[in-house]
Amino acid sequence: MTSTNVSASDELGSSAQRERRKRILDATYELAKSGGFDAVQMRAVAEQADVALGTLYRYFPSKIHLLVSALGRQFDEAAVRLHDREIPGDTPAERVLYVLKRMARGMQGDPKLTEALTRAFMFADSSVANEIHVVGMAMTSIVTHAMHGGVPAEDAVTDEDIAIARVIGDVWLSALVAWVTGRSTAAETASHMETAVHLILRD
Amino acid sequence: MTSTNVSASDELGSSAQRERRKRILDATYELAKSGGFDAVQMRAVAEQADVALGTLYRYFPSKIHLLVSALGRQFDEAAVRLHDREIPGDTPAERVLYVLKRMARGMQGDPKLTEALTRAFMFADSSVANEIHVVGMAMTSIVTHAMHGGVPAEDAVTDEDIAIARVIGDVWLSALVAWVTGRSTAAETASHMETAVHLILRD
DNA sequence: GACAAAACTGGAACGTGTTGCTGATTATGC
């Protein structure tokens, strides 16, 4: 008997299970990318992933879990991509703004996808805590990495650095929500982030 | 003919309309208070407000509008209550933390209500921009008022003050979401806010 | 007070997230 809990983040499962899981997340990604939160309909995901509705629910117990898992995959990939790079900029503030803007550009290139994932993140409750934690850690890691200027050792990260990264992550999240929900433009969001980062990371 | 737009925030309307609107918001408040977001069901609100479902939708075009309007009323009242008071504390950081903690106590006393209102706020899109703006202004006003220490003139509020207030509001919102969704405890939330405020408002 | 316009009621109906069920299929242990 293989593991019964397929939805937890790092279970192994059989190769068929991994394959199905990937197909489901890919379908979620495609649907979210083209139509946003509303287009990620469980029946549509199931169909596109070539999986029955019941199976979809076996792998992801709710639409929110599904979307947040997809978001986690995205963030993980982004964190990995950024982790091996030298971050340009002379001060922590500049470097943090650099990565934030990079991420913002990426998200603005796929507004529907971003909307879907952000909405899900905001709507998640404690049953999604694991998946959320993945996202939070990736965000914190991205920001602290940028503060420290790139490849150098990670063990120099202090508690205060983490606190700062969390605060910046919070502001970023609020700004993202405002942008995603059409309450502020991309330019306003960028300007707001700039203000916030300079406020928090005074050089 | 009276104004046709009943749902905008400051229309007058007939006294019967005001009365209905109040009954609806009261019903929303009661249901949210006892059962949270899920308990605020449109049919239930309509019934408790003694109004037909169609009428409810005439006043508030969606559940989100309804809840965000209720949140706006809450924040307005809080802002008014705080506005005539002297805020204790020797530094801006202390005073801001004082009001934030006061608000947090109020919200923790009604967790279901807070959950409902916060969820709605996070889920709102641009069609709710007006109602959202009311909440944002109230929040900013509360924080800048605290920074300036209470009753003294409001015209001393600078652009930087407002930027600071907005950033604090963002962090507050993210922390609130984390608490509401059960991802962090009240104590963690309080501690996180304390860190953030001291980081932003260095004396 | 009569009439027209607007608002309200009661309820049906639709879409989508979610659940439950039944029979087919697949993987596992012997």
Place this chain on the structure above:
DNA sequence: GCATAATCAGCAACACGTTCCAGTTTTGTC
């Protein structure tokens, strides 16, 4: 290779947000 348990497909059904409609009541105007 087979028995058996787990998994899956297909589908019906339910809940709640939302829309729509026909008939009634209220409101505003002359």
